[in-house]
Amino acid sequence: MSSATEPFDAVDVIRTKRDGHPLEDAQIDWVIDAYTRGAVAEEQMSALAMAVLLRGMTRPEVARWTGAMIASGERMDFSGLSRPTADKHSTGGVGDKVTLPLAPLVASFGVAVPQLSGRGLGHTGGTLDKLEAIPGWRAALSNSELMDQLEDVGAVICAAGAGLAPADKKLYALRDVTGTVESVPLIASSIMSKKIAEGTGALVLDVKVGSGAFMKDLGAARELARTMVDLGTDAGVRTVALLTDMAVPLGRTAGNALEVRESAEVLDGGGPADVVDLTVALAVEMLAAAGRDVPEPEVRAALADGRAKDVWRRMITAQGGDPDAPLPRARERLDVVADRSGVVTRLDAYAVGVAAWRLGAGRSRRDEPVQAGAGVELHAKPGDEVRAGEPVLTLHTDTPERFDRARAALDGAWAVGDRAPEGAGALVLDRIG
Template identity: 45%
Template sequence: MSYRVVDIIAKKRDGGGLSPDEIEFLVSSYAKGEVPDYQMSAFLMAVFFRGMADEELAVFTRAMMESGRVLDFSHLGNALVDKHSTGGVGDKVSLVLAPAVAACGAFVPMMSGRALGHTGGTLDKLESIEGYRTALSVSEVERVLRECGFVMFGQSEDMVPADKRMYALRDVTATVESVPLITASIVSKKCAEGARGLVFDVKAGGGAFMTSVDDARRLASSLVAGVRGLGRRGVAVVSDMSQPLGRLVGNWLEVEESVMVLRGAGPQDVRELVCVLGGWMLVLAGLAGDADEGASMLAASLDDGSAYDRFCRNVELQGGDVSWVEERMGRYRAEVCREFRAEHDGVVVSVDARAVGMAGVALGVGRSRVEDSVLPDVGVECVRKRGERVSTGDVVMRVWGRSEEVLDEVTDKLRSAVVVDTEDGDNVTSYDSSSIVIEVIGADKA
């Protein structure tokens, strides 16, 4: 059946509910180039103001997913799970999580993205490993997935083309912040990659897209409803992004820190978040009875070396060299380094994640525009983080860049990013949250 697009726009503009046929017609026609951008822009703005009912959102998301190729790995069984993060600073969790979950028996087809703005991109981090390939054919994706339990790849041109076009429009029409549109974009891509269960890591705080916990909760609830509307299983974890995750921020630097965690060491906040997210992934995969059991399984895979073994096998299968990785641990850095030191004794009360992230963009860690390139060896080390005591002259942050001029550009941002309280530190625990996890949404129906 054919519809007039202007009538669909007007109906949504006026607060009316759209039928499944109307939604499917609009999305499929747009994906085929039969609906002009100006009409889709008007529809996106109508959704921005009027929202979508759960039933509309489910149909809209499915139509977007089915606008292109949908991968099917069901022959590998039902333990096909993945995770999606809404983005943050120092968020290298995927690099640890995918091999650890695979080491516990699940399959993880992880389609990831690139850095944009102050948030990092998984593909850029992995490609800092010499030779590592993320542009894979469908047959290569399946081979890597089958042989090591997880695969890390980018979105191909024929997967979810409707989202690719809409995403570009949203960026230039001030409709990015719409929860239904965010939900449809994320869920359509993740379900198109073949996962049957999805765990969402929704960040909240100054370094996140959603700065308030309430906004993060709303998005988390919408994502869970969206994935369940497509007949998949889903859980969302709201996690803290008021300071960078881990201590290292940068493409190679985050690979290095991920290797530390995969070897049973590394920062506690990264390990904790990996175990919580991975625990729920194993529940959704049917491999753990509850999240605590799943988290224990994840921790064991990090401590016994099996997660690192999976990581190494994946590097080899996707064109990288494990010896290249191991030889550069602690050594692969840009040539110019600058240190920032505490001006007085005290306790670190905050490390501004957004300021660190924006400094990273200037250094070359991230992108201001999609077409920008990134650098592998630049970045920031948060030597001291919230709740840690410092003495006058202690190094609180290091930064690596390709030139003194670039470091001059980020110096003021980074110097003010770390705030040290001059009190004696007796109340140190009040400055540090007991857990990076704020809330789990959807656990009751996981």
């Protein structure tokens, strides 16, 4: 790359941020565009990402960086639909299957949900991996298929097209292997560039906090939430964030088919209370952001009376899936039992996520296949009584040689004591927006 053909030099941009100065708008526009087309090398973008991680960004810088990533690709437009749109994004947690019941629940009230989702990497599961456990279901839809399904069914959960924020796709993979994932400006711009390019009218962010979440600390999670709400608001998207607890896994399962089965229970009016409560809380926020104020009891009723389940069946069928087909089950199981009677006092979400990943539910490389039936089933959570010899967890996998490493992940991650822990904290910790 020579200065004769490019208006900036990548090394100058890196030095500017390395030395703690804000980047100019033109520098940001250029570096994102040049990186996307290959004129800025991977090692140069790695250095710039590290400088951003260490030095941070101002609000105008983050907004411009996000805008440049949006401009790297196409933008979707849902204005032709007959109903308003709302979307949800979770920063990822263990057992977080909320998207599955949430999208049809919101759609049952006349709001379209274009849920463009991703695959899992590491200890948090991917929504697309979960749904691919359903026989026949496909993640890839053309833009016209997406639009038709939104108009007809009202809900879509599918893979984001390659044309949306291609700069983010490239930078996301780079951050993953260069130790620069944890930067709030880079996380916020990554999430929001895709969501704004997606074209939704309203967005509710579920920012997880705790051991099983990306953000372990409430202050850092609040900073991330505020940054993303500001980016969405500035871009004309009605945006709100809920900070939610992820110290303990959500629900009773972590793993692909296991979580689909639990989601179906929620849509049948049952399922674990924490999954139901969070699904309802997010649905109320999405409906309000889309201009539909629906009282919480009425939202709950749509789970209990089958309205949301009807939309789920139509959504799965529209994408080639059979909602009545039996879900895959792992060939091997192993119970982890209590060594004494008492009450479960602790169960670490991160450890459960790592165990599920090691059992085959997740991947360590982007192209690695996942096992549909692998994962962890939770028979007891903090506050539940157990008897000596009874299973606290059941591990599921097709490859039993994985059991030892999964058990190792759980060593010291749970405990049984004489008395219940202090009252469980609130599931929703804060609301921003």
